[in-house]
Amino acid sequence: MSSNIALVSLYGVENNGVRSIASILKARGFNTHLIFFKRWVNNDIRYPTVKEKEILLSLLKELDIEIVGFSFTSPFFKIARELTEGVKKYLSAKVVWGGMHATVRPEESLRSCDVVCRGEGEDAMVELVRALVDGSSLKGIKNIGYRQNGKSILEEMRPLISDLDTLPHQDYGSDHKYFIEGDLKAVDPLSYARELRVFASRGCPYNCSYCYNSVLRRLYKSEGYYRIRSPAKVISEIRYALGQFPNIRKIKFDDDTFVFPKEWIRLFKDAYKSSVNLPFEIMLKSESADQESLKELRFAGLKRVQVGIQTGSYQESGEFYNRELSLEKIASFARFAKEQKLEVVYDVILDNPLAKYEDQEALALFLLSLPRPFDLFLYSLTVFPETRLCEDFIKRGLIKPEEVEGEANKSFYQFRFSFSYPRSKQELFIACIISLTSKSFIPRALIAGLLKTDFLKKHPFPLKWFAILCNQIKLLHILAVMTLRQEVNFWKFREYGAPKRFLIQ
Numbered sequence: 001m002s003s004n005i006a007l008v009s010l011y012g013v014e015n016n017g018v019r020s021i022a023s024i025l026k027a028r029g030f031n032t033h034l035i036f037f038k039r040w041v042n043n044d045i046r047y048p049t050v051k052e053k054e055i056l057l058s059l060l061k062e063l064d065i066e067i068v069g070f071s072f073t074s075p076f077f078k079i080a081r082e083l084t085e086g087v088k089k090y091l092s093a094k095v096v097w098g099g100m101h102a103t104v105r106p107e108e109s110l111r112s113c114d115v116v117c118r119g120e121g122e123d124a125m126v127e128l129v130r131a132l133v134d135g136s137s138l139k140g141i142k143n144i145g146y147r148q149n150g151k152s153i154l155e156e157m158r159p160l161i162s163d164l165d166t167l168p169h170q171d172y173g174s175d176h177k178y179f180i181e182g183d184l185k186a187v188d189p190l191s192y193a194r195e196l197r198v199f200a201s202r203g204c205p206y207n208c209s210y211c212y213n214s215v216l217r218r219l220y221k222s223e224g225y226y227r228i229r230s231p232a233k234v235i236s237e238i239r240y241a242l243g244q245f246p247n248i249r250k251i252k253f254d255d256d257t258f259v260f261p262k263e264w265i266r267l268f269k270d271a272y273k274s275s276v277n278l279p280f281e282i283m284l285k286s287e288s289a290d291q292e293s294l295k296e297l298r299f300a301g302l303k304r305v306q307v308g309i310q311t312g313s314y315q316e317s318g319e320f321y322n323r324e325l326s327l328e329k330i331a332s333f334a335r336f337a338k339e340q341k342l343e344v345v346y347d348v349i350l351d352n353p354l355a356k357y358e359d360q361e362a363l364a365l366f367l368l369s370l371p372r373p374f375d376l377f378l379y380s381l382t383v384f385p386e387t388r389l390c391e392d393f394i395k396r397g398l399i400k401p402e403e404v405e406g407e408a409n410k411s412f413y414q415f416r417f418s419f420s421y422p423r424s425k426q427e428l429f430i431a432c433i434i435s436l437t438s439k440s441f442i443p444r445a446l447i448a449g450l451l452k453t454d455f456l457k458k459h460p461f462p463l464k465w466f467a468i469l470c471n472q473i474k475l476l477h478i479l480a481v482m483t484l485r486q487e488v489n490f491w492k493f494r495e496y497g498a499p500k501r502f503l504i505q
């Protein structure tokens with residue numbers, strides 16, 4: 001077997017996992033191509049067309065690929081299955097699945113692919129590719145799963161990489177890269193982006209029940225699940241990426257919570273300011289926000305903070321989501337952010353069948369009490385396989401297995417909250433009120449008055465159209481600000497320029 005490898009990222013152009021694995025495989029001398037097959041667009045994810053599938057198969061053939069790795073999350077399971085069938089039918093390549101779905105559902109995955117690579121894939125993929133190229137046994141390669149005599153064999157998991165600085169830079173730039181969407185371009189799709197998404201850590205210090213981290217923590221059973229790269233390594237990778245993508249105007253740290261030690265922040269802030277100096281955005285659990293560190297980050301260029309509130313109910317947060325919640329701390333963070341002129345966006349989850357109306361009303365009132373302006377990212381609760389929430393919902397009979405992402409793909413059309421999704425009048429009513437809380441041009445007293453209007457609770461449709469109109473006004477304002485900051489181009493505009501993609505902000 002030759003060492004021609006293609007790693008195919010399904011619907012993820014950032015996909016840091018495949019970029020890291022590609023980098024390591026290249027460094028070990030394997031001829032590795034990275035193919036980005038379509039991209040994620042909130043609430044408007046489309047199945048691949050026949051033409052797009054044909055392009056992928058022809059490209060794999062033309063590159064004489066003998067090992068194809070598909071990397072994807074659960075919503076794309078069925079698409080991966082279809083593409084794998086195509087590869088099996090027209091090529092003789094071995095198919096490896098990696099990413100979250102293959103990690104949490106290896107046996108199911110092995111009904112379609114030849115090998116699964118679970119968890120962190122860098123070292124496992126090097127050993128696997130070497131074994132496939134040499135034609136040697138896969139036995140003993142940790143993190144790998146395969147079939148033998150009709151049975152699935154899952155090798156044990158290797159320890160997590162404790163020092164992330166030992167990993168090379170992500171594979172950025174157009175060398176050996178392809179992007180398939182409509183047609184084929186031999187380009188790294190990040191060349192079109194104005195925002196670079198970066199991880200300074202892996203894992204997460206928390207364990208929310210709806211999140212894949214709750215599965216990975218169980219899988220790894222180890223201390224040291226949450227690891228942080230050094231500031232120097234993070235900055236050198238950003239600088240490397242900026243060299244490849246000169247159009248980038250802002251950095252988004254995708255770490256679920258940017259709560260790093262004070263010494264880390266101190267080293268980061270000066271180095272970032274002197275060698276990157278672009279506005280950046282972080283995510284936080286505001287309960288753990290440290291004001292002194294935030295001031296230092298502000299100095300370095302911090303512009304915007306995304307804060308997970310998720311719910312206004314202590315019961316919903318603790319009992320169902322396994323998240324600590326402190327509305328006082330969120331309010332105190334909000335006042336501080338206003339003083340520091342930081343932009344804030346709050347994440348909120350709706351559509352939890354266990355949420356009580358009174359809790360959602362309390363959430364609306366809480367949001368109304370926060371300093372304005374702020375943005376809201378409203379999410380519709382999505383159930384991912386093997387998470388604690390998934391087990392809980394199935395036990396309570398709230399969902400059937402076929403409604404879990406993988407078999408289902410609700411996130412194709414409603415990952416972020418959409419008004420067009422079917423829900424009860426009361427749920428629609430409270431969602432409209434919550435969406436209005438982030439519209440600073442509407443007086444708070446008016447929103448509070450609408451919340452008390454029983455007529456609208458029973459007949460929420462006029463309120464729905466009012467909420468949609470107000471949202472459009474806000475989106476126009478956001479578009480104008482982003483244009484002034486040179487953060488919009490045709491690529492970004494297409495992402496939001498269709499009615500389905502008019503997300504609540």
Ligand code: SF4
Nearest residue numbers: 204206207208211256
């Ligand atoms: S804080 Fe975010 S990443 Fe961490 S477990 Fe909770 S939802 Fe997952």
